[in-house]
Amino acid sequence: MLRVRFAPSPTGYLHIGSARTFIFNWLYARRNGGTMILRLDDTDVERNTQQSIDSIFDGLNWLDLGWDEFYRQSDRLELHRAAANRILEKGYAYRDFTPAGTATEERVHDGGVFAGDPEQRAMSKEESDRRAAAGEPFVIRFRVPRDTGRAIVFKDSVYGDQSKSCDDIEDFALLRSNGMPTYHLASCADDADLRISHIIRGQDHLTNTFKHILIFEALGAAPPQFAHLPLLIAPDGAKLSKRKHGPVVSVTTYRDAGFLPHAYVNFLCLLGWSPKDNREQLTRQEIVDIFSFEGINRSNSVVNFTEEDPIDPKALWLNSQHLRSLPVAEIMPAVEAVLTGAGYAIPEDKSHFASIVDVIRARYTTLLDFAGKGRPFFADTFAIEPSAMEKLDAPNARPLLRELAARLEADPEFSEATAEAHLRALATEKGVKAGVLINGSRAALTGQAVGPSAFALFSAIGRDRVIARLKAV
């Protein structure tokens, strides 16, 4: 049974690198018929906040991928403590009664690896039990088997064969003196208990994996298969951080910027993974069908943003591609949400609404454009841009547009075709270039000099509004 998990710690918003890890886990599960587990790794009570939990769910829900099972580490403390004690009982760990922080200095500066305080490490079980029973605080440390000269090895699905001598692994903590498990312990105890078969996570955990394998062994559990992902970094090479790089690191930024969830998922997938056949715009199903660890590369990916352009241009491009190529029905809910959010009344006639969206979406980049550039299609008032004013100021343009309005009004039939016929006939009759009326119509109808074909505008905006706007020039 294939089981994967995404285990964020709620100490901030949902980071785009975390989002990508979630996506890759989800893809692997869906691709192979496995189970996707969401687990909140909230053992750090000092730093966890409800706000962070909310924002992680916000981001995850927006991605619209879902998960099958949900757990919270804070509900499983007893399991973690029992695991630590089991490891202690088996002799794979020992109590360290050194007061917190006292050994730090030498440990960091001795140029080597913290091999544990020899006295603590060698303490007899009797003395250890006695001092613990007496209420003396202690931390439980893993007794790394250094004397055997053994190396921990594993085969990472992305990075290949990995090996590290136990001489280079420090005696890390499992249980803190306040009785709370450390990340390493909680994570492994849960992974073992939840029968996680594949751990797919950021490369920042690659070297932690050696410790984790030691824990799995001490727990008597077979280590899962590991797959580490290259990290997402900023153009300056640094890891993405909110303090340094701002909102570009939070997925909700992209939601708020008018991205289609799938377009953003598509973008994130292309960072560090490739279908290897030059395709870039892919549907969710297409990605599920071809996703594999072989397509993941090993070097970190730069998210390309600058101060002036805070969003990666490729993400924008992908969004525009999906916006214009998806079946209209699929983007309607998102468009409707944006318009409603911006205070517009949604057209009663849903099919007409869809046809408007279909006409304008080809030149929009984000959903926000529907509320911005799209205003003339959903509201009666809109600004006339200077470039549009120039079209209206062209010789004879205004009287001709008013004449066109009169002719359209006199004709009970109103369609893209009849509007075009009237416009062209009028131009020929008056000896002016059709372009004057075409560009003038666009300017009058939308206040913009650029946009969809003028004829498409007639039907999109509708008879009454068209006549009113042409008359009003």
Added chain:
RNA sequence: GGCGCCAUCGUCUAAGGGUUAGGACGGAGCCCUCUCAAGGCUCUAAUAGGGGUUCGAAUCCCCUUGGCGCUACCA
């Protein structure tokens, strides 16, 4: 400092011993055209450096350099 990982156009990437080093985004130009997009075409730009191995290296090995990660009673 120790240990580990990584290194192809500005960015995302393909090519896992033999290619004019391919695609995409971005930028520039042309075509199309009622405008702007879209679309089509063209151009721009890369194997970090040095040694090997080989008939032949972006690809395999070593060194250097650079970047990143871990080295907490953070995750």
